[in-house]
Amino acid sequence: MPLEPPPSLQPLTAVIGPLDPWLSTIRPFGTYALQGLSFWEDTLLAVDTVRGYLLQVTVTNGDTQILNAHHTADFLDATGLAVQGDKLWFTRGSSVYYCTLSDLTPQHFVTLPYQIDGVAVWQSTVYVSSQKLGYIVIFEAATARQITRFPTPGVGSEHLTVRDEELWVSDRIEQTVYCLDRGTGEIRFSVLTPFDQPTGLAFHRHPANGQDILYVAYAGEEPYIRDNPNADPSHELAIRDRTFIHPLHFHYYEDKRYALSNGYLIEMSYVEELQPLEEVHLENVEWRIALPAETNRQKVRQVEPIGVPFTEELHDGQRVAVFKFAALKPGERRLLGWKALLEVWSIKYQLAPREVENVPALSPEFQARYLVDDDELAMDKAPIRWAAQAAVGTETNLLRRVLKIRNYVYDRLSYGIKPHIDTPDVVLERGIGSCGEYVGLILALARLNGIACRTVGRYKCPPYAERQFVPLEPDFNHVWIEFYIPGFGWLPMESNPDDVVDRGPYPTRFFMGLAWYHAEMAKGVSFENVRVQGAPIGESLGVSLGDLSINHIKFKILGELAPSA
Secondary structure, three states: OOOOOOOOOOOHHHOEOOOOHHHOOEOOOOOOOEEEEEEEOOEEEEEEOOOOEEEEEEOOOOOEEEOOOOOHHHHOOEEEEEEEOOEEEEEEOOEEEEEEOOOOOOEEEEEOOOOOOEEEEEOOEEEEEEOOOOEEEEEEOOOOOEEEEEEOOOOOOEEEEEEOOEEEEEEOOOOEEEEEEOOOOOEEEEEEOOOOOEEEEEEEEOOOOOOEEEEEEEEEEEEEEEEOOOOOOOEEEEEEEEEEEEEEOEEEEOOOOEEEEEEEEEEEEEEEEEOOOOOOOEEEEEEEEEOEOOOOOEEEEEEEEEOOOOEEEEEOOEEEEEEEEEEEOOOOOOEEEEEEEEEEEEEEEOOOHHHHOOOOOOOHHHHHHHOOOOOOOOOOOHHHHHHHHHHHOOOOOHHHHHHHHHHHHHHHOEEOOOOOOOOHHHHHHHOEEOHHHHHHHHHHHHHHOOOOEEEEEEEEOOOOOOOEOOOEOOOOOEEEEEEEEOOOEEEEEOOOOOOOOOOOOOOOOOEOEEOOOEEEEOOOOOOEEEEEOOEEHHHHHOOOHHHOEEEEEEEEEEEEEOOOO
């Protein structure tokens, strides 16, 4: 089933702002690392695992009270939290405890062989998650008898909450919230969170409109510049705790097989400053720069030129800005580029291996275009051909083959920045690669296995959603991959960001998914090129595009968006 155009998204009036206090970020006072989350009437309960505080937080103004003023030692290092009626359940170490909200003396419920992370309670049933065990275990509340268990959906520490027939799971490493069938553990869909390291989740009904709001807690550390008057220079790099609670907006488009979550209205600009390393005279110049793409997770509201006007061309369905100059003379300085207003969302596709068992054959056109070595991929070199066979083994399912290739590359590479891109055979032998080199190796192995794939990108907005209306500049460009499933369409896969665990298991947050901060452009076409008198600049002058100009990339986050239902 081919991909549809992007769904109708809400207009600018749907930007989530501070007007509705139920939809604002909650920053409890005096907290260091929130773990677990649950509602007690209209207030949030959470545990500060560092201090052992059981906190009661007013959603609308962040007012914070410590409920266990005389029992903090009992909640020190606690993680999971759940409330049913007047009974409070929490996890600490490898055990689950319960108590009443009027008497916070813990009573032991059950102990597992490994660390327990999350707990949820639904009527007479208790759900317990353990990353080390790798399972969500279900107990009978009255007797602590184990009823059943099913595998955890991700690879990190997970927290739980229940809504009707659904079990919701947040995964700290996966940066993902899963919606599971409460009885079977089958994943119905999953969504990416807008911030990293989620540590708890809870639903509550909006008192005005009756809609459910999913609140997610986050806890981690962040670097900042500290002004130390006793040091010279006085500014120094320091680390501080970061913890808060934020609504997770999402919608699952079941017929299109993907879910969108928290989006942002972003202004992105790309500008080239003409400043040649050597002064050259150029005549009949055409300078092309790809524009942002329209996708299921990205909508272009408007584009305008910066510096020099441009015309537009379509290359394989991709919009490209064309700047034309009759001549560029030595010593001439110009700015040329574009500014775009984008709606960007996190997206997660929902496809299981069993659904791609009998996909159609790849068309001859796609074979000729996406199974060839068109970018120095070293597909004829023996080490790459051997690696292509070793990566997939006897696997025949397309989705599993792509994932096995990704994991094979992750097993053999570590991330590192180099000033230039080496061919995949060199990268494989070296064992260190940039995002572009990860992409090159994955492309080579996938194409040798008959999987159509292509490089996409080009930049990521710095992922600081709370820093709005200020310029944000990325430190590097970035590329990733799209692979093709005949009969369905192109699916995204990040190059290296999921390579976070030595030898695995690796998260799959960006396998068939992208975060809101990815800016998509140049799908199947060159992002930028210059032609002089009809010939590529390297052929006509012996100089590269990088010898002619310096690029400037800026992002500005203008507001938060909720997916349209």
